[in-house]
Amino acid sequence: MIVQANPGAAFRAAEAPLLDAVRRVLESGWYILGETVAEFENRFAAWNGVAHGVGCASGTDAIELMLRALGAKPGRVVFTVSHTAVATVAAVERAGATAWLVDVDEASLTMSPASLRAAVAECRSARPDLQPWVVLPVHLYGQPADMDALAVVAKENGLELLEDCAQSHGARYKGRRTGAIGRAAAFSLYPTKNLGAFGDGGIVLTNDAELAEAMRVLRQYGWKERYISAVPGINSRLDPLQAAMLLVRLEELEADNAARRRLAALYDRELASQPWDRDRLLRVCAPTGAVEHVYHQYVIRTPLRDALRGFLETRGIGTAVHYPVPVHRQPAYSDGRRVPVTGGALPVTERVAAEVLSLPMYAQLTEDEVREVCAALRLWGEGAL
Template identity: 50%
Template sequence: MPVPFNSLKVQLTPCEADLRAAFERVLASGWFLMGPEVAAFEAEFAAWLGRSACVTMNSGTDALILALRALGCQGGEVVLPAHTALPCYHAVLAAGCTPVFAEVREDTCTLDPASAARMIGPDTRAVIAVHLYGQPCDLDELGALCAARDLPLIEDCAQSHGATYKGRMAGTFGALAAFSFYPTKNLGALGDGGAVCCNAGEVEGALRLARQYGESSRYHSAVPGVNSRMDELQAAFLRLRLGRLDADNAARRTLAAHYTALLADTPLILPATAPDREHVFHLYVVRAPRREALMEHLRARGIGTAIHYPVPGHRQPLFTQGRAPMRADDLALSERLAAEVLSLPLYPGLEPEQVQEVCAAIRAFYA
């Protein structure tokens, strides 16, 4: 049977009537930007996460950009993993900073605190901990490192909505936490959206100013700003989907366990969950010998796959052509991961029989 890599239609069908009702509610209100739906979502998401403030924006990339600016990182270096998504690098550049590439851990594919420590220098202004694939980083070690060096830790939670570290939500450890609500995220809108979560205070105020032209009051700009507003419709959809998030994450973990059991004796290296963490499996990422041949084998059987991510940061043409090379640690593991990682279909609504189909095809390939 065909198994698409992802299907938003399958994910959204159970709540389609409620989504239509949310659309009708916003349409009837006549208020489409930064209104009561946005305010309600900010309050509800902050309460769900366990932080005192949530400032919504129009994308997860803007969330990272404005977080870096709010912390005064402009002109300095920012340490982040080489193995992560492109928006991280672009956000650092757009914030007026220089990325510095650190290595990841082999077991979790998240930022290695020892490598981050090696890459911190006199110009470092922040460390970005990317909770990759749905699993938090080593937050105790990274938090202690940043505290010792007097640096802010920024959590990139674009793939970790609901993940926990030692029983506490990812996104509650750093000075700031940036979230994306891109449609494919664990908590996704039906368009784009993002947010920065933090403690109430000066930084929250700076974020609220920056996202709307730096306006301290109507038509009075106090500081440089941008247009990064969340619209009412996306906030209404996110409020609805937030109520289903815990159940959806549980479904992801069940599917991941199914994959792990069925693929345990194959040549694949399967994703590991650290014992002090709860993984929310934004992606189920294996490391596959003969990856390209396996992908073609699966494609021929109607099974979708993807690669997250095929080119590490320090190898991006952006940093290797026409620009001085960025500082980087020994990134042999990141390069090896780029050549081996393969994401298998996993999302709420995927049937166990479809997981069995994927696993049977993989086992047939390696047999």
Template identity: 50%
Template sequence: MIPQVDPRASYREDKALLDAAVLRVLDSGMYIMGQEVEAFEAEFAAWIGARHGIAVANGTQAVEIALRSVGVGAGDLVLTVSHTAVATAAAIRACGAEPVWVDVADGHFTMDVGLLDETAATLRAGPDGARLKAVVAVHLYGAMVEPGPLLEVCRRHELKLVEDCAQAHGAAWDGKRAGSFGDASAFSFYPTKNLGALGDGGMVCTSDDAAAELARLIRQYGWKERYISAIEGINSRLDPVQAAILRIGLVRLEERNQRRRAIAALYDAGLTGGAITTPAVPAPLTHAYHQYVVRTTDRDGLAARLRAEGVGTGIHYPVPVHAQPAYLGRFDRHCRTLRNTEAVAADILSLPMYPQLTHDDARRVTDLIRKFQGA
């Protein structure tokens, strides 16, 4: 069996180090926050290229806290995509804000920045213009929204930029890493991520001192001093066991991302010339390949054939957020089009992708796909 993802493989690879790290924390007697968390915050922020890292309980709350740290609150409008994990929208709603859907670019999986510009301009000129506050740019599958045009649109329309980097650990544009461009960024350490915990976890990164201070207050009840809440906050703390595990993973992250890129190169080569559309990677992008996502008109048939041959696949994501029951019809008033989003949802398929996937197994996947297509 070739699974679509295999988080246990990273544990097996580093078992001795990880077991020792967990025992170190257990022996320390410090089980909430503490030096292990502070060390990981500093190391991760430095790796990303930000001045501050604020560790939190999960990626969804990382987006929420990042938004709140740049001033997003009740009644505000936040521009984002519907082709994303529902966590993005859930975080916006947790702030009391409302999402405004922007379509993905034709032939890509990330936000259409030209359409973002048009939507923001229309909103600013209308009765809801004062409510428009921020953009959540989702860097998806290990790819990025092109930062130059994105930043220019945000500046022109006076929008705060939060990067949702849950799937972009180690992605870069012209050598500068995802998470270092915006006013704040949010990362998830869910076990299947490029940098995954053995549980849940998240991080807010920023180079804005005021945003960092506010994020630290929000994550722990608004405390400036223990038991005294200066503002309304939440309980969103990364525990030191996960921090110790993530510190080990961070050391291995670039090596493992390189393995992902090697697997992607095998997929690219093996699928060239077929009826499947492989990921487009512009020259300035260093792709992190959280997922390797193809497009095919017979997605369900291909997935069934691969499953019958012992190969796992996934769909990230089968139903866009705007079409899900909890969100259907609620936030469409300012949306211009979601044509590309809906097309993508109908034909995407995630192939097996994790650093320990062997090259032989990757070639087996491409051979089975070509056989299915009659190539």
């Protein structure tokens, strides 16, 4: 069986240092925040070239904290995409703001600057009860969104530009690391991410010292001083056991991303020589623009997605769909008024959701396994032609 993602392989690749790291925390007697968490925050921020890191309990919380610290309140609109993990939208709502869903670009599958412009205009004209406030693009699958084009629309409209980096640890846009571009950036440290914990975790990066301090206060009951809440806060702290293991994994992140990129290049080469590629039966979601993609996922598109998935399953090859139902089509978010949808529909998002398929991808996957996946794809392609 070739699995689609494999956090257990990340453990086995660094078993001894991970267990040592856990032991050191257990022996320290300090189990909430403290030095290990601070060390991870500082090291991860520095790795990204950003001044401050604020660890928290999940990527969802990281988005919530970032928005709350910036002043989220009812009526303030966060423009984001529907082609994302539902967490992006759930976090906006939990912060008390309104998520407004924008379409993605057909080539990059990240936020379309044209759709964003239309969304802001529509918000201004059709919803006087709402105020455009933040743009929150998602660097989906490890590929940075077109930040310069989005920044132009944000600036024209006086909006803050943030980043959802849950899938883009280490990716670069025009030479800059994602996470170092917007005013603040939220990362998930979920086990399958490029930098994954062995449980939940998240972190926000920002160069804004005041914003970082506001997030530190919010993540722990609004305390500036122990037991005295200066503002209403939450409990969302990065666990020191996770921070200790993340420090071990951070040492390998550059090499792990390089391994993902090598595997992706092999997929590209193998798939380019397939007979059905030119017939549009199956296409690769290739990087667009001056980006360094870190392949959190290696994604292909085919109108016969579900049949292909079933075929690969019978050959012992695991796949995943990120994501099968766009957020605006999910029962919790489909009323159209609480979570407005640009132009009432997101045609690219809907088309993409029906076609995308994530092939096996993780740093420890072998080249032979990639070849085996591609051989199975060839077999299927020949049969489907």
